[in-house]
Amino acid sequence: MTASPWLAEPMPAERLPRERLEERILNLLSSQNMCVLATTGDDGPLATPVRYYSLGFAVMFTASPRSPKVRNIAADPRVSVGIFAPLVGLASSRGAQLFGRARVLGGDNPERERYWPAFRWENEHAEQGRPVTEPPRDTLVVLEPDRIVYTEHWLRREGFAARQFWRRA
Template structure:
């Protein structure tokens, strides 16, 4: 029987991308998507929450109500994981990233929010809510700067690279 992607039937290669090429692929994925699944852990156990995010380099950020379960969990343990993935139509199109890091909560009056609002498309949310688009929202912003990322892309197998690649901040 003919195969569309015969390279998927072979044993997976183990070759690693260069850091530059891996970073380019990760940044492309983060910029091309806007939803992730945020994993937190709290007194009631683990929670996985769909979240609309924006990215700035490798950081992902989102707004959240301070009273939400994910924010209670982050307050108890800021270690989080976020899964970002592209739409899947088959194994060859499998592409995503697991981001591991600590969530940093920036309150509405925190001056550290400023550089993130430039990358956050808050104007869209203001229009959706009928708010003026003259200044960033006075909301809590959560930023995840990753310590490590596990990037998966099965199309890499076609060029002889491992489908799972590993990025660590401390490898810089």
């Protein structure tokens, strides 16, 4: 007897309707807070775990302007971000790979203002002993992905492919 017969081969190939796919991606992005940022630098690839916040499909985090990840983004802004939910078994496998060009927004960049409402900076200020009455001046790194590869094996129960593909309209 198989615990999850719907996980057996052959795998379905059906594409999820865009609206349903977007809902699942947004749910994943808003329900997690850690990702792995992949950049490339002179020493090769760098995969860095970072705490992130999301606003729609955008993911963002603060970073020191002198950090290796910011130096790598300055040299080549093409990045990948991996986000995943805790895994219990194949049936619970759920995650996304986001691809695009990261933007580094310094303290004086006016574009930052649209992202800060989603960023719970007060938590970080409290952790660092900084006043929660002063808005952050930290460097903000933002990825508005051009494409996302979303994987959720539970979709196979409904006859959809576990791997789904999203591209910015």
